[in-house]
Each structure stands twice: as C-alpha cells, then as structure tokens.
Amino acid sequence: MQQIIDFFIRNKNFLLFLLLFSFGISLSQKAHSGLYTRNIASSNRISGGIFAQITDIKSYFSLKQRNETLALENARLLAAKHKIKHSDSKDTLSRAGLMPLLDSSNLSVIQAHVINNNYHKRKNTLTIDKGALDGVEMDMGVVSSDGVLGVITHVSDHYCVAQSVLNTNSRIIVKSKKSNHFGTLIWPGDKVDELLLTEIPKIAPIAPGDSLVTDGKSTIFPRGWPVGQVIDIEDAAAQDYLDIRVRPHTDMTDLYHVYLLQRPEAQEIRELENTMTDEL
Amino acid sequence: MNSSTQWLTVIGRFIAVLLVQVLIVDRIVLFGFANPMVYCYFILLYPLSGNRLWLILSSFSLGLCVDMFNDTGGAHAAAAVFLAWIRPVLLNFAFGVSYQYNTTKVPNAPIGQQIIFVSSAVLIHHLILFSLEAGSWSYWPLVFKSTFITAALSTLILLSAFQLFSRKTT
Known part of the structure; x- marks a missing residue:
C-alpha cells in the first residue's frame, strides 16, 4: 500500500499530465463530431x-x-x-x-x-x-x-x-440554377475560395460559369438561395459522378x-x- | 526577485498572453493559413525554479481558454499541457544541465541556445495542435505545411518578445 502511494506521489507530475492530455484530446475529438459541451x-x-x-x-x-x-x-x-x-x-x-x-x-x-x-x-x-x-x-x-x-x-x-x-463537416445540398440535378457541396479543407460539389451525375448539363443555388430539400435553407459559381469540372473516367469546383459568391x-x-x-x-x- | 512578485509576474503573464493571443494574434493569418501561436511564451518563460505541477495545471487552463475562443474543443489544451510536461527535457537539450542550478534565465542565454529551445518547443507544440485540429490523418500534407511555416513565424515572434519584454539584469 505504502509503495502504491509512493508511486503516485513520485509520479504525480506525469499522472497529472497524462490525465489532462487525454482530457484535451478527447475534448478535441468531440469538437470534430460537433458534440462538444456548451462552455x-x-x-x-x-x-x-x-x-x-x-x-x-x-x-x-x-x-x-x-x-x-x-x-x-x-x-x-x-x-x-x-x-x-x-x-x-x-x-x-x-x-x-x-x-x-x-x-x-x-x-x-x-x-x-x-x-x-x-x-x-x-x-x-x-x-x-x-x-x-x-x-x-x-x-x-x-x-x-x-x-x-x-x-x-x-x-x-x-x-x-x-x-x-x-x-470539413459541412454538407449543403445544392443544385444547378438551370436544371434540377442536385449534389452535395463540401469543403476539401485547403483553399478559402474553393468548394467542391460532389454527387452530380455525369449526364447533368453543367458547365463552368453556371450558377448554383440551394436545393431546398434540406430543412435548413429555402429553395433557390445563391451559393456560388462553377469554375471547373473534373470528369474522372472511373466515377459515375462529376467533381465540380465551385467559387462561393461571398468572400468568406x-x-x-x-x-x-x-x-x-x-x-x-x-x-x-x-x-x-x-x-x- | 522574491516569490510573491514572481507569482504576480506569472499571473500577469497568463492574462497578458491570453489576451494578446485571442484578441490580436488570432486575427493575423498569413498566406491564408499561418496563424502564429504566441501564448507558448507563458509556458517557455515559466520560472525555472517554479513548481512543475502548477506549470502543468496552468498551461492546461491557458490552452483551454484559447480553445474556448477558437472553438477547437481541446486541441490547444492538449498541445499546451504536452509542452509544459516536456519542457525540462527541452531545457536540458538546449542549455545543458546548467539550467538546473538556476544560474541562467532563458532570455539571457546565448542566442543559438535560445533558438534551439524555442524552435524545438514550438515545433512539438504546433505538430500536436495541428494534428488534433485537423482531426484526420488524411490532411497530413496540410498539417506538416502549417506546422513548419507557422512554427517559423511563432519562433521569430517569441524570440523577439524575449528580447523586448525581459529584464536583462538578474
């Protein structure tokens, strides 16, 4: 028993560090899932x-x-x-x-x-x-x-x-202003003026310069609110969907x-x- | 310096670096991603003779306060507490055993040793911080890029701050 107490006293710095370090890591992981505490x-x-x-x-x-x-x-x-x-x-x-x-x-x-x-x-x-x-x-x-x-x-x-x-957790459903093909707008995580529109099927008539608006299928945004403009379309042969680079209208x-x-x-x-x- | 003024210095520094970090430096973003971290100043200059337990506790709270302003959960807290814990190792690495006899102060040491101490500390701190902040290994090229460039900036700022704000005597 004495030895156990001694062990704790001798290593109190390390144990405190370990406790706080893991607490910090768990808090930051929670922040990534969007569940973090209010305070x-x-x-x-x-x-x-x-x-x-x-x-x-x-x-x-x-x-x-x-x-x-x-x-x-x-x-x-x-x-x-x-x-x-x-x-x-x-x-x-x-x-x-x-x-x-x-x-x-x-x-x-x-x-x-x-x-x-x-x-x-x-x-x-x-x-x-x-x-x-x-x-x-x-x-x-x-x-x-x-x-x-x-x-x-x-x-x-x-x-x-x-x-x-x-x-990188953001998912917004948007569609082309011209047609009703919709996809999910995500952020690849590097450039502040570039978003990525995924899950638009290859047959959708979409071209650089097209305007994108919210789809209204989610309960968050009303239908038709402006989002941004298509700047580049990447057509990978192995995929069924297009990867579309989008410039948001607003300077974030x-x-x-x-x-x-x-x-x-x-x-x-x-x-x-x-x-x-x-x-x- | 007697111990009560030393404590006042520590508490004053805690509040000062926190405010400078969240109110001024957090608004400076160079090249679109490099946001220097100057609050390490507190951890690096915590009195060498001070209690380590208090260093670990206060660094954690400092990190958590920065997290609160940045909505980063506990990434700053974890990085700060790690830096606080590893500090004696870095002191030994940069200044040799002399620091243990309390004969030197960090800002009075030769500049080469200071650079080694600050840059290694900042690198470790930033690597943990940016890895936790990215939250996934898929961002590792970005994590390394921001770690190295931000660490260079933070080191520069911290070394200048050492020269500006520390008393040369004693």
Whole structure:
C-alpha cells in the first residue's frame, strides 16, 4: 500500500499530465463530431462578450465600405421590387432572384453580425451576436445577401456559433440554377475560395460559369438561395459522378452583416421525417 | 526577485498572453493559413525554479481558454499541457544541465541556445495542435505545411518578445 502511494506521489507530475492530455484530446475529438459541451464553445458569455466589444470598435473602421455594400444590396432589391410591380409572371421573379422570397413567403429572418470568423482551420466556425433570446435556434441557416455561409450549431442566450461552409463537416445540398440535378457541396479543407460539389451525375448539363443555388430539400435553407459559381469540372473516367469546383459568391474572409433564416415549415418536416424513421 | 512578485509576474503573464493571443494574434493569418501561436511564451518563460505541477495545471487552463475562443474543443489544451510536461527535457537539450542550478534565465542565454529551445518547443507544440485540429490523418500534407511555416513565424515572434519584454539584469 505504502509503495502504491509512493508511486503516485513520485509520479504525480506525469499522472497529472497524462490525465489532462487525454482530457484535451478527447475534448478535441468531440469538437470534430460537433458534440462538444456548451462552455467550450465561443458562444459563452465571456468570449462572446469580448468578441462583440472588439467587433463593435473594429466596425467603425469599415463603416464606409459596409454602407456601400448595403446600399448596393438595397438598389438591387428596389430594382427587383419595381420589376414585380410591373409584371407578376413567375419567370420574371426567378430572373430577378426573388424566387426564394416567394417560395416561402413567411420565411423568418434575423439580422445579425459576425463577431468572430475563422477560416485557417479545418473545422471553421463563425460566432454571431444573436442568441436564444433573439429567437435563434439550432439548425438555422446563415446567409449573406449573395451566398450561403453556414448552419447554426450552438446557441447560448446572447450568442450563437455556426459551422462555416469552410468546415470539413459541412454538407449543403445544392443544385444547378438551370436544371434540377442536385449534389452535395463540401469543403476539401485547403483553399478559402474553393468548394467542391460532389454527387452530380455525369449526364447533368453543367458547365463552368453556371450558377448554383440551394436545393431546398434540406430543412435548413429555402429553395433557390445563391451559393456560388462553377469554375471547373473534373470528369474522372472511373466515377459515375462529376467533381465540380465551385467559387462561393461571398468572400468568406470578410463577413459582417449576415442573416439567419428559418423556414417555418422546418419543424413540421423534421417531425414528419422522425415519425417515418420510427415506423421503419 | 522574491516569490510573491514572481507569482504576480506569472499571473500577469497568463492574462497578458491570453489576451494578446485571442484578441490580436488570432486575427493575423498569413498566406491564408499561418496563424502564429504566441501564448507558448507563458509556458517557455515559466520560472525555472517554479513548481512543475502548477506549470502543468496552468498551461492546461491557458490552452483551454484559447480553445474556448477558437472553438477547437481541446486541441490547444492538449498541445499546451504536452509542452509544459516536456519542457525540462527541452531545457536540458538546449542549455545543458546548467539550467538546473538556476544560474541562467532563458532570455539571457546565448542566442543559438535560445533558438534551439524555442524552435524545438514550438515545433512539438504546433505538430500536436495541428494534428488534433485537423482531426484526420488524411490532411497530413496540410498539417506538416502549417506546422513548419507557422512554427517559423511563432519562433521569430517569441524570440523577439524575449528580447523586448525581459529584464536583462538578474
């Protein structure tokens, strides 16, 4: 007995190290599966608060540029609104890019700011300054006016964390604007301006320069939200599917104004799907 | 230096490196992937005569705080605690046995020895950090690339910080 106690006292540094080291590794593994505990996510009060303060100060330095962007967005929406007034055919709407608004007219939108953005890791996240008290829920979509940015994975009272599109766990179902062939958009993990669209069958009519939009089959994003542009198509003979390189419309390294979207029917679809898996 | 001021220095340094890392350095990303890690400063300059148990515990908490700001789970915590544990081996490797007699301080040692000490420590730390952060062996070319380039940057910053912030006397 004495020897055992002696052993522990003699090796206390090593044992403590081993304990903490394995604890750290297990926490980082959990982070990869997206199951990590709330306190270690940056949506907590301390880090969220600090990030919000810093962003508040920093945002003054880019006010002019942000205003320009918002004014441009306004101009585009005004032009589109004008078009709707003078013709209400669905064709015009889809050309004006307003189909998503028509498709789910009571889409709920929360306006928010990105207070921490990282893009140099494999599992990148965005910290956002709205939380459960503002109506944010898990699995809401994060978008900018011209592209899809991520999906909410953690929510605290005042802040939330989204899994960025630049995250190797990210899976977004997108389709070509021209046809209904859909595939899964993933991130290969190296370049911040390049995503990979997989599982598009070889017979799909798709060419470099084509625009991609969300498919609406998942409950996260509404149908037809812009995603990016095809830059290159790789046709490997051994595969049934094409590997398509995609450039997102949004510069993922410079995010500030974002919108959180929730499809009102999301809850119902999810419940329905759950009952189906139960029955199977 | 008496022991109470030494403790104050350690606590002050803990808070300072944490804030500098998460508020300033984490916003610097060179070449699109290299984000230097300066919080190793705390672990490398922890008093040589200090209690090792406290070094291991405080390094773990420092890493966990950085993790909290970065949403990396426990990758920084694991890398930091490993560096804290292996530090005596690296000290011995870089400075020989003289460090055990407490006759030298890291920033006062010859520059060649400092480079060996800091670069080996940073390499080990970054390799663990980036492997855990990548989460899968399929990213190994990327892990090695970021380890070497980021380690070079971190070493440069840490050595400059040693020259800037340490008292030359005593």
